[in-house]
Amino acid sequence: MEMELIRTYLSWVRIPEPSDRVYIQECCISFDTPKSEGGLFVDMNTFLAFGKDYVGWNFEKTGNPVYLHIKQTKKPIPVDRPLKKPTLTVIGFDNQDPEYDETYSIVILPDYVTFPFPSTTLPDKRSTISVRLAVDVILSAEGGAEWTEKIASSTADKKQVSEYAWNLKQIDNAVIIPPSGWKCAKCDKTENLWLNLTDGMILCGWKLWDGSGGNKHAIEHYNETHYPLAVKLGTITSDLEAADVFSYPEDESVTDPFLADHLAFFGIDFYSLQKVSI
Ligand SMILES: [Zn+2]
Ligand SMILES: [Zn+2]
Numbered sequence: 134m135e136m137e138l139i140r141t142y143l144s145w146v147r148i149p150e151p152s153d154r155v156y157i158q159e160c161c162i163s164f165d166t167p168k169s170e171g172g173l174f175v176d177m178n179t180f181l182a183f184g185k186d187y188v189g190w191n192f193e194k195t196g197n198p199v200y201l202h203i204k205q206t207k208k209p210i211p212v213d214r215p216l217k218k219p220t221l222t223v224i225g226f227d228n229q230d231p232e233y234d235e236t237y238s239i240v241i242l243p244d245y246v247t248f249p250f251p252s253t254t255l256p257d258k259r260s261t262i263s264v265r266l267a268v269d270v271i272l273s274a275e276g277g278a279e280w281t282e283k284i285a286s287s288t289a290d291k292k293q294v295s296e297y298a299w300n301l302k303q304i305d306n307a308v309i310i311p312p313s314g315w316k317c318a319k320c321d322k323t324e325n326l327w328l329n330l331t332d333g334m335i336l337c338g339w340k341l342w343d344g345s346g347g348n349k350h351a352i353e354h355y356n357e358t359h360y361p362l363a364v365k366l367g368t369i370t371s372d373l374e375a376a377d378v379f380s381y382p383e384d385e386s387v388t389d390p391f392l393a394d395h396l397a398f399f400g401i402d403f404y405s406l407q408k409v410s411i
Contacts, residue, residue: 160184172204295387308333309400331360
């Protein structure tokens with residue numbers, strides 16, 4: 134693989150922010166862990182982990198080429214410390230707990246081009262620095278408890294991950310969404326506005342029972358274009374999951390795991406939002 138291509142691929146790497154879910158204990162589909170034969174591959178854009186049988190599938194689905202590969206191998210038992218026979222054998226309880234060595238590498242799909250990490254430097258200084266930083270944050274941000282908590286809370290409000298989020302096509306109309314002062318593109322409404330995540334059109338929502346609300350321009354736009362997802366302006370904060378994303382074809386409020394990227398496409402720097410909401 135050419136250096137220039139590798140550099141392009143490395144630009145996909147993100148550094149996890151506090152709002153990112155980072156869970157690197159187990160494949161999100163199979164039961165593979167870093168101790169499994171093929172180790173575990175962490176997508177360095179979404180921070181989801183995959184075993185060797187699913188990393189290719191994730192690449193096909195998302196196009197994300199760069200992975201942190203984590204592999205744990207059993208340390209050889211030193212000769213001066215012979216295996217003690219356990220006095221009592223309990224099934225499922227290993228009192229001869231082996232120690233593991235953990236190794237890391239950066240793997241670029243589809244060819245599984247591998248860079249040992251951190252010993253070998255990547256093509257240029259800039260990508261080396263950003264990849265190192267991302268790996269540091271991934272390895273330190275990881276926490277199973279937090280993940281379980283988040284899963285529990287997202288199950289509680291019953292929002293499903295939209296199937297349209299995965300391969301959402303975004304059209305580059307050079308649209309840059311300003312942080313405030315929005316208006317429906319088809320009428321004068323300045324409230325109850327929805328940003329279509331495909332083309333960046335800002336349009337008004339439904340008319341409410343009391344006559345307030347919008348003129349349904351957002352849903353009319355969906356009926357014409359079939360662009361599936363829109364996010365309500367005013368609900369975007371640094372808490373990604375709190376954003377109000379609506380899926381027209383699924384006809385419900387949904388979660389878009391790639392919302393940060395989808396917003397970045399329209400110039401909304403999600404990660405810089407702290408108390409401000411857009
Ligand atoms: Zn309107
Ligand atoms: Zn993305």
